Amino acid sequence: MQDSSPILLWLRRDLRMQDAPALAAACASGRPVVPVFIRDASVDNLGAAPKWRLGRAVEVFAASLAENGSRLILRSGNARDVLLDLVRETGAADVYWSRLYDPASVERDTAIKSDLKKAGLAVHSFATALLFEPWEVATGGGGHYKVYSPFWRAVRGRDVAAPSPAPSAIPAPDRWPLSETLDQWDLSTPMRRGAEIVGRYTEIGEAAAQRRFDAFLDDDLAQYAHDRNALDRVGTSGMSPYLATGEIGPRTLWHAAMRAHHDGNAGAETYLKELVWREFAWHLCWHTPHIxxxxxxxxxxxxxxxxxxxxxxxxxxxxxxxxxxxxxxxxxxxxxxxxxxxxxxxxxxxxxxxxxxxxxxxxxxxxxxxxxxxxxxxxxxxxxxxxxxxxxxxxxxxxxxxxxxxxxxxxxxxxxxxxxxxxxxxxxxxxxxxxxxxxxxxxxxxxxxxxxxxxxxxxxxxxxxxxxxxxxxxxxxxxxx
Ligand SMILES: Cc1cc2nc3c(=O)[nH]c(=O)nc-3n(C[C@H](O)[C@H](O)[C@H](O)COP(=O)(O)OP(=O)(O)OC[C@H]3O[C@@H](n4cnc5c(N)ncnc54)[C@H](O)[C@@H]3O)c2cc1C
Structure with a gap:
């Protein structure tokens, strides 16, 4: 008999529809999908601006799920307890999430995975946030890289999986579990009056990210090698806030820049190298977290x-x-x-x-x-x-x-x-x-x-x-x- 139990999709830094392997896999199963965002200590401990920005990204992504007949369930508390509560409430048999690589998240996720497995659940984690898993890039001697240039040479020719398209449908459960609201959370409090000002300069969400990236490709990529250093004009892609919340994925950026590179765009290789600086930072963080x-x-x-x-x-x-x-x-x-x-x-x-x-x-x-x-x-x-x-x-x-x-x-x-x-x-x-x-x-x-x-x-x-x-x-x- 076909399994029709729901899948819990625990969203963290992957607030997007495209290039979202965990979401794509959950939808492809044909089983109901219950997306959840948990306000745990990792959210509470964020600095004022990133916390405000994450809250806005969650809001926009929740709206985009709603447009697709789905919902984003918001819960606060210890992530393990919240997930187990939701398993009981929904009858879910599987939990999906995208991997994170900072030491605190790794410790939390490893413990949760073990507890969920003990409770008889299947747990699947997906590579979403990076182009290259930090443990998959190694020196000839099997160690990790400490210098950027050889790291770049080691990865530049590697295959990067193509970004998955947005799912055509997100199967919904018969009954939705209860959700808290973002108003209750009020993630903007620590920003105080700064939130209104920064808000004027910030566009949120996957569609905004894609628009800005497309404009960058059309207008700025060719001059990027030079203009990225110019302070008096906008010569860079502005993708970093979207990458931080996962409103756009690095694979989308990599593949577009790679296509431009093959088409002879003069700035594309420099852009690929910058994306690899981000990879290098995570490589260092994974192997030497004391950084x-x-x-x-x-x-x-x-x-x-x-x-x-x-x-x-x-x-x-x-x-x-x-x-x-x-x-x-x-x-x-x-x-x-x-x-x-x-x-x-x-x-x-x-x-x-x-x-x-x-x-x-x-x-x-x-x-x-x-x-x-x-x-x-x-x-x-x-x-x-x-x-x-x-x-x-x-x-x-x-x-x-x-x-x-x-x-x-x-x-x-x-x-x-x-x-x-x-x-x-x-x-x-x-x-x-x-x-x-x-x-x-x-x-x-x-x-x-x-x-x-x-x-x-x-x-x-x-x-x-x-x-x-x-x-x-x-x-x-x-x-x-
Ligand atoms: C002291 C210091 C602190 C920084 N703190 C952060 C931070 O908290 N978050 C952050 O995303 N970046 C940080 N950077 C790196 C860099 O300044 C930003 O990534 C960049 O300014 C983002 O603008 P952009 O998206 O328009 O970049 P673009 O020039 O368009 O580059 C594209 C992408 O490449 C990556 N990238 C580019 N330069 C770097 C770099 N030097 N290191 C790592 N990745 C890079 C980013 O993901 C960026 O979005 C820091 C740099 C310095 C010197």
């Missing part, structure tokens, strides 16, 4: 970082009032839009860890609170790359000069003017929005004089190099992004 919390190179533990979150230098940086225009512009862009140009990320990170000698984790945590594209692996790798403490990191003595960077990548001052209101007679909306997005208790005013530099650029550089000479460490190679 998330500790200096990847142990010798950096002894470096005299300033670890005080509330040190005036750290506060000036967080408030985007360092007096260094490009640094402040990048940090303000993040407060207003929830994202920051990659070039600016490198400059603000270098300024914090080198000119101000603050511990890279202060910046890592700040980004974790404010980026709607927050990705634990890319964030940790990015910070440790800039700080010099990571694998394949920039050498510590490579200190970005924010003024030289500004002249090269924002020669007309367009980017700085977009984000810094002080000193402008009629500042643009973008620059003014900063003052609306940040906490009112910071008491910042666009009419105030622009702050004096926290530290002179030459002085900060000399201080950092002296500390580095005293502590000794670091090695060099490619530039991520």
């Amino acid at each position: 998330l919390h500790r200096s990847w190179r142990e010798e950096w533990d002894a470096f005299p970082w300033n670890k005080d979150e509330n040190h005036p230098d750290a506060i000036a940086w967080k408030r985007a009032c360092t007096g260094v225009p490009l640094v402040d512009a990048g940090l303000r862009e993040m407060q207003v839009t929830g994202t920051m140009h990659n070039r600016a990320r490198m400059v603000v990170a270098s300024y914090l860890t080198k000119h101000l000698m603050c511990d890279w984790r202060i910046g890592q945590r700040w980004f974790e609170q404010h980026l709607v594209d927050w990705d634990p692996a890319s964030n940790a790798m990015g910070w440790q790359w800039v700080a010099g403490s990571g694998p394949d990191a920039a050498p510590y003595f490579r200190i970005f000069n924010p003024e030289t960077q500004r002249k090269t990548f924002d020669p007309d001052g367009t980017y700085v003017a977009r984000w810094i209101a002080e000193g402008q007679e009629s500042p643009p909306r973008t620059a003014l929005d900063y003052f609306e997005a940040v906490p009112a208790r910071w008491n910042l005013r666009p009419s105030a004089p622009y702050p004096e530099p926290t530290v002179g650029l030459a002085e900060g550089r000399a201080r950092a190099l002296a500390a580095y000479d005293a502590a000794r460490g670091g090695s060099g190679s490619d530039n991520p992004g």
Whole structure:
């Protein structure tokens, strides 16, 4: 007799219809599918902006399921208990999910899988979030990669499964289990007034992701190798927030860029390489999970970082009032839009860890609170790359000069003017929005004089190099992004 018991589809970071192997497999079974999103500790512990962004993505995906005759069941609590409750309520015999690779999710999912199996359920996990499973890419000696370039050479010619189409139908159960509501969850509370501002600059959902990606392919990919560094125009794909929530899958991006590459598009290979930086970050995170919390190179533990979150230098940086225009512009862009140009990320990170000698984790945590594209692996790798403490990191003595960077990548001052209101007679909306997005208790005013530099650029550089000479460490190679 054919099994007609429902399948529980536990959605996490795969909020899409296309290139969604777990959803496709559940639908292909012909059995009723019960999609569920669980608000557990992994959601509660998110930073303010990623939590708000995830909530919006869940809302949009729930609407898209509803358009297809399905529903998204929302439950909160310990994921194992929620799943077992739903198994009892629905009579489900199978649980499907897409794999996650951060250590906390791996630990949780492994324990849940074992408990569900003990309870007699079949559990299927699917590869969805990455192009290459981290354990499937190995060096000739069988180890993992620590340097990007050989990693890229190892994967660039590999087959990547084609993205699956959206299911033509999502079979529904006869009776739906009860669901909580997103209003009850209120995932936007920690964003406070910032949510409204960032919301204006954010388009949510799979359709929005696809639209933006198509426009990027048509208009920007050919110049990407050059324009991706330009601060004064939008030359990148803007896919990172959608990848973070799984509103678009990396296979969709990979295959489109690969087709463009074969058609002779000059920017396509550079784009493929950037997608592989994301893979490399997850490869590192899987094999050396301490990258998330500790200096990847142990010798950096002894470096005299300033670890005080509330040190005036750290506060000036967080408030985007360092007096260094490009640094402040990048940090303000993040407060207003929830994202920051990659070039600016490198400059603000270098300024914090080198000119101000603050511990890279202060910046890592700040980004974790404010980026709607927050990705634990890319964030940790990015910070440790800039700080010099990571694998394949920039050498510590490579200190970005924010003024030289500004002249090269924002020669007309367009980017700085977009984000810094002080000193402008009629500042643009973008620059003014900063003052609306940040906490009112910071008491910042666009009419105030622009702050004096926290530290002179030459002085900060000399201080950092002296500390580095005293502590000794670091090695060099490619530039991520
Ligand atoms: C200090 C620091 C922190 C960062 N934190 C994050 C983070 O939390 N989340 C995040 O997604 N990226 C992070 N990055 C990487 C990079 O800045 C963003 O991925 C990029 O700016 C996203 O814009 P985009 O989608 O338009 O990129 P595009 O240039 O269009 O690139 C396409 C995709 O390639 C990947 N990619 C590009 N550059 C990198 C890179 N350097 N490292 C890893 N993947 C990359 C991203 O998935 C990106 O969406 C960080 C970089 C630095 C230096």
